[in-house]
Amino acid sequence: xxxxxxxxxxxxxxxCSAPAHAETKIELQRxxxxxxxxxxxxxxxxKAVGECGIITSLVNKFEAENPDIDVNVTTVEWPGxxxxxxxxxxxxxxxxxSMHYSxxxxxxxxxxxxxxxxxxxxxxxxxxxxxxAARGGVTKDGQMFGLPFDNWTMLFHINxxxxxxxxxxxxDGTPILPKSADELIAQGxxxxxxxxxxxxxxxxxxxxxxxxxxxxxxxxQQKSDFFADPTKIKLDTPEARNAIELMKRIKDEGLSTTGLxxxxxxxxxxxxxxxxxxxxxxxxxxxxxxxxxDGTALAKGYAVYxxxxxxxGQDSTYADGHSWVLPHKDRTPEQTAAIGKLFKFxxxxxxxxxxxxxxxxxxxxxxxxxxxxxxxxESIAKIAETGRSLPGAVQRQFAIQDIIGEEVGAAVxxxxxxxxxxxxxxxxxxxxxxxx
Amino acid sequence: MAESYRRSQWSNxxxxxxxLAVFLVLLVFPLVWGAWLSLHKVDLFGPGRFxxxxxxxxxxxxxxxxxxxxxxxxxxxxxxxxxxxxxxFLALALNKTTRATSFLRALFFSSSVLSVTIVxxxxxxxxxxxxxxxxxxxxxxxxxxxxxxxxxxxxxxxxGVATVWWCLGLPMMLFLAALQQxxxxxxxxxxxxxxxPWRVLxxxxxxxxxxxxxxxxxxxxxxxxxxxxxxxxxxxGGPNGTSRPLVMYIYEVGxxxxxxxxxxxxxxxxxxxxxxxxxxxxxxxxxxxxVSE
Numbered sequence: 001x002x003x004x005x006x007x008x009x010x011x012x013x014x015x016c017s018a019p020a021h022a023e024t025k026i027e028l029q030r031x032x033x034x035x036x037x038x039x040x041x042x043x044x045x046x047k048a049v050g051e052c053g054i055i056t057s058l059v060n061k062f063e064a065e066n067p068d069i070d071v072n073v074t075t076v077e078w079p080g081x082x083x084x085x086x087x088x089x090x091x092x093x094x095x096x097x098s099m100h101y102s103x104x105x106x107x108x109x110x111x112x113x114x115x116x117x118x119x120x121x122x123x124x125x126x127x128x129x130x131x132x133a134a135r136g137g138v139t140k141d142g143q144m145f146g147l148p149f150d151n152w153t154m155l156f157h158i159n160x161x162x163x164x165x166x167x168x169x170x171x172d173g174t175p176i177l178p179k180s181a182d183e184l185i186a187q188g189x190x191x192x193x194x195x196x197x198x199x200x201x202x203x204x205x206x207x208x209x210x211x212x213x214x215x216x217x218x219x220x221q222q223k224s225d226f227f228a229d230p231t232k233i234k235l236d237t238p239e240a241r242n243a244i245e246l247m248k249r250i251k252d253e254g255l256s257t258t259g260l261x262x263x264x265x266x267x268x269x270x271x272x273x274x275x276x277x278x279x280x281x282x283x284x285x286x287x288x289x290x291x292x293x294d295g296t297a298l299a300k301g302y303a304v305y306x307x308x309x310x311x312x313g314q315d316s317t318y319a320d321g322h323s324w325v326l327p328h329k330d331r332t333p334e335q336t337a338a339i340g341k342l343f344k345f346x347x348x349x350x351x352x353x354x355x356x357x358x359x360x361x362x363x364x365x366x367x368x369x370x371x372x373x374x375x376x377x378e379s380i381a382k383i384a385e386t387g388r389s390l391p392g393a394v395q396r397q398f399a400i401q402d403i404i405g406e407e408v409g410a411a412v413x414x415x416x417x418x419x420x421x422x423x424x425x426x427x428x429x430x431x432x433x434x435x436x
Numbered sequence: 437m438a439e440s441y442r443r444s445q446w447s448n449x450x451x452x453x454x455x456l457a458v459f460l461v462l463l464v465f466p467l468v469w470g471a472w473l474s475l476h477k478v479d480l481f482g483p484g485r486f487x488x489x490x491x492x493x494x495x496x497x498x499x500x501x502x503x504x505x506x507x508x509x510x511x512x513x514x515x516x517x518x519x520x521x522x523x524x525f526l527a528l529a530l531n532k533t534t535r536a537t538s539f540l541r542a543l544f545f546s547s548s549v550l551s552v553t554i555v556x557x558x559x560x561x562x563x564x565x566x567x568x569x570x571x572x573x574x575x576x577x578x579x580x581x582x583x584x585x586x587x588x589x590x591x592x593x594x595x596g597v598a599t600v601w602w603c604l605g606l607p608m609m610l611f612l613a614a615l616q617q618x619x620x621x622x623x624x625x626x627x628x629x630x631x632x633p634w635r636v637l638x639x640x641x642x643x644x645x646x647x648x649x650x651x652x653x654x655x656x657x658x659x660x661x662x663x664x665x666x667x668x669x670x671x672x673g674g675p676n677g678t679s680r681p682l683v684m685y686i687y688e689v690g691x692x693x694x695x696x697x698x699x700x701x702x703x704x705x706x707x708x709x710x711x712x713x714x715x716x717x718x719x720x721x722x723x724x725x726x727v728s729e
Contacts, residue, residue: 081692082687082691082692085480085691085694086480086691088480088481089480089481106694110479110481110482112481204586205565205583205585205586205674205675206585206586206670206671206672206674207672208672258565258583258586259565259566259583259585259586259587260565260566261564261585264564264565264566264567267567268566273566396693396694398692399688399692399693402688402692406673406674406675406676406677407676409674409675409676410675410676410677413586413587413588413675413676415588415675415676415678416676424499428500431498432693432695435477435494435695435698436694
């Protein structure tokens, strides 16, 4: 028995001390969903649709082209920062992580992520090759802390079949969209009367991000500088009151779906349960694919536009973006080189990612004929100029979003008065920011 | 006693060492460390600074904490009696050895083996507006459907229904075990005295399993105070925080806002509440045994 144990131990020791496999391993952790059943083996990226399909096949293609590099992908529930925090705290962070521009300052200010300038320059990627919005999103204290991947905003995804029924289509076939808050209500009522369905399909349940993004957009359109001081929010303003009262009116007048969470809202729009889905750029690819199928509610009847300017202040939409960051950890030169190759590959293939609907982070993609030929990109092109994020110095933007979503949701659903919700949101956010 | 005492050796303690090590590392150490953290202004990633009891003050002054505490207490007050009553009812109904009852026992217990993710997924299918089971039924009946997961009051209720369905197996099994230990001569005596079923239940069955009822109640109080997964996955604490339980508050403060000191202080409050519940069980059970002796 002892001999057996000894020989087993010897074998195990031998196996462990055998020369390491020639592959360099990169642990990549991302959101964007899991779709291995459909795309687990796909390396032809052009066949993929949607965020999950495209990123999965991109990584597959990279691995196929670089047999010496093994990219081990972990998919996390969006946005995955709680998990990342726990990994960072226990010293078990992955090598590459997907991160919103709005979350970078939290990690950069604590020294939890590494700058990527050297990696990019080693691969010959110039910072100038990125759009200003994308580069600004990842740049802190003059250094880039991630590979910018895209910019995104919320949009009006429009079911043109229902809009026709509602008589809200111009002679040239474009949708009639509101130019003010009152027009929005009037057109919403017209839509409901003609189609019997709600005008807007909104994510109003079990979710905070949508409320916050709409509020930011409406505040920006009124030129409200609610984060003039990045350590203090100012929400006790007439602009904020206007914005929330409009959101509440839309709900009270029955112009929006209610009680739908993210998944249910996406399904409701594709089933034709409402006219305009207020959702992100990332769904364009999926909705276009739907509209090309006969027999669907969107068949030959999908259009997409930026959130219209409803206030005279300025045309603006809250924008953010996705990037790939490197948690601070020791890496071998081989790993660093492999990450460099991956970054170069992702930047070179930014067009494929832009097919999701996101705005590309790489400038050159805008000039590509394939990109110009993508459907609907013309109608949303202006978000490159009108997209605005929160000031980069604002920390804990996801926690702030949760608080805003909860309080605004309470006001919209009538659980709290508008004033109560605003002052509660303001004091909760300022308490959070004062105690960082 | 003398013999065994003489033969006892210190080295025998080695047998409990593995358990003791796990107990110290996974329970005592985190407990002390949690208390230590609660006295510091600290995030997840590094040393903090000592702030005394300031975190406790901040927790008590936080309306969101007080709301979460209230939600949790309401949840426990409603879910625990439901679990005890339903568990007892099922145990009484299934306290026979036929093929049908064994099948039904397995069926009712089966929900307990599911993970919280599956349980909430199933109940989302029931409660979600539009295509959800209840929405479809109320549409058929011509009743205006309720948005169960996003209406104040209903959201916590929905979490409670899912929880009761999920946790019912254990109380039922504990009650069944207790019922099967009641000596059958008690029932024979009751039958000879011509006692009706109600009288048998209240005078024989319930008094015989009183300690199990107490045990189940305390276990469920301790468990339900730790409600988290169902609320997180079904309602995300909403709307307006009306279904946010204490553990979710702690999670949000610690992991989303990185305010670990404050989260630790809130955890100490939860620890105190559960400690009181556990002590109550200890007191009640020791007093009961004194009485019976």
